[in-house]
Amino acid sequence: MKYLFTVLFLLIFSVGFSQDDQSDAAKNIPKKQPKAAFDQYRIISLQKDTTYVDTSLTIKKEYEYNYLRKDIFGLLPFANEGQTYTVLDFGLKNFTSFPEIGFSGKQFNYLGVNDINYYSVATPVTELYFKTVMEQGQSVDAFITVNTSERFNMSIAFKGLRSLGKYINQLSSTGNFRFTSSYNTLNKRYYLNFHFTGQDFLNGENGGISSIEDFESGDGAFANRARLDVYLKDAKSFMKGKRYFFDHNFRINSKNGGNNLFLTHQFNYETKFFEYYQKTVPSTVNNAIIYRFGDSYVTSGINDHTRYNRMYNKVGAIYENSLLGKFQFFVEDFRYNYYYDKILILDSGTIPSSLNDKINTIGGQYDYRKNKWNGTFTYSNSISNQPMSNFDAKLNYKLNDKNEFVFQYQMLNKIPDHIYNLYQSSFVNYNWYNDFKNEKINNIEATAKTQWLNASLQLSSIKDHLYFSNDATDSQQQIISPKQYYKAINYLSVKVSREFKWWKLALDNTVLYQKVDQENDVLNVPQIVTRNSLYFTNYFFKKAMYLQTGFIFNYFTKFYINDYNPVTTEAFVQNQRKVGDFPMLDFFINARIRQTRIFLKAEHFNSKMTGNNFYTAPNYPYRDFMIRFGLVWNFFQ
Missing domain, CATH: 1.20.5 (Single alpha-helices involved in coiled-coils or other helix-helix interfaces)
Known part of the structure; x- marks a missing residue:
């Protein structure tokens, strides 16, 4: 607050x-103040890619008007805003060679280093985002950025959500605070970007509905979703994190010329805390007592804590030549502590209280930008005890303003995320200590953005893949544990997008095809995912208002969808029940008046017509029909 x-x-x-x-x-x-041009309101990524503040209303803005503030094609949200997501498009997963904490269900809205933008604006800019939620709450995102001079910018923002949800014990309460600043000296020899983030995510964890027969029956008594029984009525998960980050560079030569030499330094210090709390251990299902997560060491008041901190330093030198490009040499120092407050001595073995290590790497990067070509080639390799490497090559060819081609290859030797190797809990079967091998990932992507269509091809080969699966023999229980799949997994995806326009009508289509070659069902994805939008646009009231209205159709084929485990907030593999093959239809009316965009949507309005067979996980129903509205309002002062 x-x-x-x-x-x-x-x-x-x-x-x-x-x-x-x-x-x-x-x-x-x-x-008499001159009006600032649009290119004086710049949004700059950490990689120095620049876009501009955009107040237009397009179908892309409709796709981005959601809790994550980005296009979520390939992600299926859970019933309440602010919960986790089911991943339909495996190609959305980003790989990094350094280990992460895990608890992936909490990471969808966690803003990482590359999610933070920096700004340079001619006048102060404010953006207000508001959207209604499912029950008793709202979703807001308030942002302001200002340049005190041409050389110093700062921004401050807060995204907050509270939504009670339609089902028992489904409250979401989240907050993302961020502060950024950018500075450069008068002679432009020194540049600095800094940001601080404070983020927290609280979710009621009901474990899903305990009787899908009641949900699918169509009985009007269960139209009020709070009447459906759930496994957990007082469990919750909570994660919070803080990060201090700065990236700066200094040009050694006094004047910018054809040959330049820079010193660079990047620093990141981050802390995270995860808690799972469950007051009542047994659950009642059809008048029978079950223990959803197996036996526990305590009879009530389970309160599991996981703590984590890391510090990252990257020091480098860059030689820049106007003809040859940029050559960078760097050294990385990565240190982490992942820990609990005790050592466990069990019949199965000793569970240590912590994981900690220091990882040092050396590497180089080459950047080439000339005419229509733009390429970045990066390689790093560990020089400490932990084996780790990353090779990433990206080549961009821009034929003209309407046609662009991108080729990327990545080869990773990735250290496992910490939750796979160590976890402690009051649940007996949720204590493990492993020493898994590194995951080996080879990934090739080719993307074409043309005046006719957009298309992308991805080929991935994965070995020593890490995942979770359920060890319970009782269908009413979830006792998951991490596994490593030592055989090869080959993944193929093809995604094609094309918009057709006629008169004031448009049909926007995105289709994803996926295929996995594996000996066992470990990596499960739907074969087809599609989104099709038919909409009408026109100006009204002497062009004072721009209107956009239409329908959005979302669909994916049936497959063994991953289930969700509240204790670890991790998805896990299951092969008992297929989910999918249900249409999701939305109707929207959007309008733009000056710098204000107004959004009104009837979400999943076909839910009562097509039957209660829609799920985001085997025991977690998808959202019912509801009407939501809101706005995005920009101020230029």
Whole structure:
């Protein structure tokens, strides 16, 4: 809440200035200020890619108007806003050679280093996002950025969500605070980007509905979803994290010329904390007592804590030549502590209290940008005890403004995420200590963005793949544990997008085809995922309002969808029940008035017509029909 108060104060402060300007105008005080061009409102990524503040209303804006603030094609959200997602498109997974904490169900809305943008704006810019939720709450995202001079920018933002949900024990309460600043010296020899994030995610974990027969029956008594019984009525999971990050570089030569030499340094210190709490251990299903996660060491009040911190430093030198490109040499130092408060001595063996290590790598990077070609080639390799390597090559060819081709190859030797190697819990079967091999991943991608269509091809080969599966023999129990699949997994995907326009109508289509070659069903994906949007656009009221309205159709074929485990917030493999083959139809009406975009949507309006067979996991129903609305409002002061 302290972050929210800070943001609200700054927004009121900025609006106050705007009101002062209006009062000055009312007093006929002349102001001759040139209007800033759109390219003076820049959004800059960590990789120095630049886009601009965009207040247009397109079908892409409709796709991005959601909790994650991005296009979620290939992700299937759970019933309540702010919960986890089921991954339909395996190609969305990003691989990094360094180990992460795990608890992947909490990572979808966790803003990483590469998710933070930096800004340079001619005048202060404010953006307000608002959207209604399922029950008792709202979703908001407030942002303001200002340049105190051409050389110094700062931004502050807070995204908050509270939604009770339609089912028992499904509350979501989350917050993402971020602060950024950018600075460069007058002679442009020194550049600095800094950000701080404070993020927290609280979710009620009901374990899914305990009787799918009641849900699928169509009985009007269960139209109120709170009447459906669930496995867990007082369990919750909570994660919070803080990060301090800065990236800076200094040009050694005093004047920018054809040959330049830079010193670079990147620093990242991050802490994370995960808690699983379950007050009542036994569950009642059809008047029978079950223990959903098996035996426990305590009879009530389970409270499992996992703590994690890491510090990362990257020091490098860059030689830049106007003809040859950029040559970079760097050294990385990565240190982590993943820990619990005790050592467990069990019949199965000793479970240590922590994992910690120091990983050092050396590497190089070559950047080439000339005419229509743009390429980046990176290689790093561990020089410490932990074997680890990463080779990443990306080549971009831009034929013209309408046609672009991208080729990428990545070869990774990835250290396992920590949750696979160590976990402690009050549940007897949720204690493990492993020494898994590194995952080996080879990935090839080719993308074509043309005036006729967009298409991408991905080929992946994975060995020593890590995953979770259920060891329980009772269908009412979840006793998951990590496994390593030592055989090869080959993955193929083809994605094609094309928009057809006629008069004021448009049909936007995206189709994904996936195929997995594996000896056992370990990596499961739907063969077909599709999204098709038919919509109408036009200006009204002497072009004061731009209207966009239409239908969106989402669909995926049946497959053995991954299940979800609340204790670890991890997805796990199951092969008992296939999910899919149900249409999801939305109707939307969007409008833009000046810099304000208004959104109204009837989500999954066909749910009552097609039957209650829609799920995001075997015991977790997808969202029912509901009407939601909101807006995105930009202020340029």
